[in-house]
Amino acid sequence: MKQHILSAVVVMAALAGHANKKPNIVYLMSDDQSSYTLGCYGNPDVKTPNIDRLASDGMAFDNHYDTTAICMASRATVMTGMYEYKHGTNFxxxxxxxxxxxxxxxxxxxxxxxxxAFAGKFGFELRDTPDAEKLELPADDFDRWGGGPGQTHYQTAKNQSMKAYAKEYPHSTLSYGAFGRDFIRDASQSGKPFCLSISFKAPHRPVQPDPKFDDVYAGMTFTKPENYGRENGEHFSKQSKQGRQYARFAEWGYKDRYDEVMAKYHQQIHAIDVAVGMIREALEAHGVADNTVIIYTSDNGFFCGSHGFGSKVLPYEESTRVPMIIYDPRHPNSGKKLRSEALTGNIDFAPTLLKLAGLPVPGNMDGKDLMPLYENPQAAIHESLALMNVYNQSNSLTTRFLATVTKDMKYVYWSYAADGFEEAEELYHLEKDPLEMTNQAGNPEYGAALEQMRKTYDRHLEHWKAEGVSYNNYPPYCTLFDRKLDWTAKTPAVGELSKKSKAE
Known part of the structure; x- marks a missing residue:
């Protein structure tokens, strides 16, 4: 009897020690990956066994948004836990x-x-002041660095920090898997907890899939999304159709070469899946898998022909809503194939990683800890999130917007009202209309919902006005996005933004 009691005490002590041990963290992020590229998000056409297994082992999140759907700003948001207008970073x-x-x-x-450790496309550089000319990557702020400036390259040999992997892994996607494998090996022997962050370039253009996987989707026909094609975007605002996203439906082949284009797109993601498998195998091989939390997501989504668009940036679901998976092997909810419908955003990653490490979350961060949702998938951490585009993609203000999304509704305000445009509102009942096929902004039955979403929008704009940066040309947007002002009152802000655009 005494022996049994002693054994129980030993087990309890061991469990307590494990609970107090800081977890390792692996943060994995793809580039331009839509939710319908994964089997675990309902696509039977694709082959993503490792990411699908990660979702089965952990938890998949069905309402996760990138608050700015473009690389540079989104990556800065992930790192800082702040909306773009607070970190002040974008193209x-x-x-x-x-x-x-x-x-x-x-x-x-x-x-x-x-x-x-960090490897992959970092997405931005640092400067001491807004006007400083000197830019640098924070390579010295990591114990191991495999990152690169700008868009980086698919040819491993062209990525200076990754050249050591070029011979065995000439394509960068698997080189990042190897980088992660080697870092896990060394970090597991260091006696320290570790955080590995990898930002894959794939499936971002240019289209350069690893030829090692040419046979995976050869000759396949892919199911088009139900909202595919120009006819399913006619109800969108005139403003939304002025940027390059509209032209790319034809330019990038979604209009007449859909299967060919999507085969290469999915092939690039399949290589990421293989790299994820490499990293998980390394965690197992070095005995740290049971104390390592893994997060997988994308920096923004991709239209792939939905509504007659290509690329990203715009406020619609295919562009802003992305896959997000968390696996915490220490938690009893793991292995139950649970999903959360809670509203979450890329502002939430930094607070979550800090809380996992037992650290306080700085007051400047806008995001929330995601792990209460892992504890209770029915819980909520946000009532709404802001979505925005202030990226100058065509020296025009037309495609810039501020929007807000809740679990069930989305409201978009298009402010541009000159040169034949009128300000526009869009309201989508996402619970009933996840494909965003019907704009309810003019429907009297949605009058109360529209007014409520306007008030939510106004609160987000007030937050921008109160906490947004005073540099990098962000302040004029506080005026441009004020739906209570008419266009003539916005003229000074428009002039300031137009002047900046011409200078660039």
Whole structure:
């Protein structure tokens, strides 16, 4: 009897020790990956066994949004836990200030004793002041660095920090899997908890899939989404159809070469899936799998022909809503194939990683800890999120917007009202209309819902006005996106933004 009691005490002590041990963290992010590219998100045409298994082992999230659906701003949001207008980082606006970076999750985790590594497309650089000419990547802020500037390259040999992997893995996607494998091997022997962050370039264009996987989708026919084609985007605002996303439906082959284009797109994601398998095998091989939390997501979605669009940026579901999976092997909910319908966003990653490490979340962060949803998939952490585009893609203000989304509704405000345009509102009942086929903004039956979403929108804009950065040309948008002002009152802000666009 005494022996049984002693054994129970030993087991309980061991469990308590494990519970107090800081978990390792692996954060994996693809580039331009839509939700319907994964089997675990309902696509029977694709082959993604490792990511699907990750979802089965952990939890998949069905309402996860990138608050800015473009690479640079989204990656800065992930690192800082802040909306774009607070970290002040995006194409045509400017890179991140060093003081903002100092409160990012990689810096804070390393200061707390984590061994950190980054590989892949970093997405932005740092400068000391908004006007400083010197830009640099924060390679020295990681214990191991495999990152690169700009868009990086699919040819491993062209990525300076990854050249050591070029011979065995000439295509970058698997080289990042190998980088992760080797870091896990070394970090598991260091005695420190570790955080590995990998940002795959795939499936971002240019279309350069690894030829190793040419046979995976050879000759396949792919099911088109139900909202595919121009006829399913006629109800969208005139503003939404002015940018390059509209032209790319034809330019990138979705109109007349759909199966060919999608085969290569899915092939690039299949290679990511193989890399995810490499990383999970390394966790198992080095005995750290049971204490490593894994997160998988994408920096933004991709239209792939839905509504007659290509690319991303716009506020619609295919562009902003992306896959997100968390696997925490320490938690009893793991292995139950659970899903959460809670509203979540890319502002939530930094707070989550810090909380997992037992660290306080800085007050400047806008996101929330995701792990209460892992504990209770029926719970909620957000009532609404802001979605935005202030990226200058064509020296025009037409495609810039501010929107807000709840679990069930989405409201989009298009402010541009010159040169033949009128300001426009869009309202979608996502619970009943997940494909966004009917704009309910003019439907009297949705009058109360529209007014409620307008008020939610106004609160997000007030937050921007109160906490947004004063540099990198963000302040004029507080005026441009104010739906209570008429166009003439916005003229000074429009002039300021137009002047900036011409200078660029």
């Amino acid at each position: 045509k606006h400017g890179d991140m200030l060093s003081d903002v970076w100092k409160k990012s999750y990689p810096v804070l985790l390393r200061e707390a004793g984590y061994m950190t």
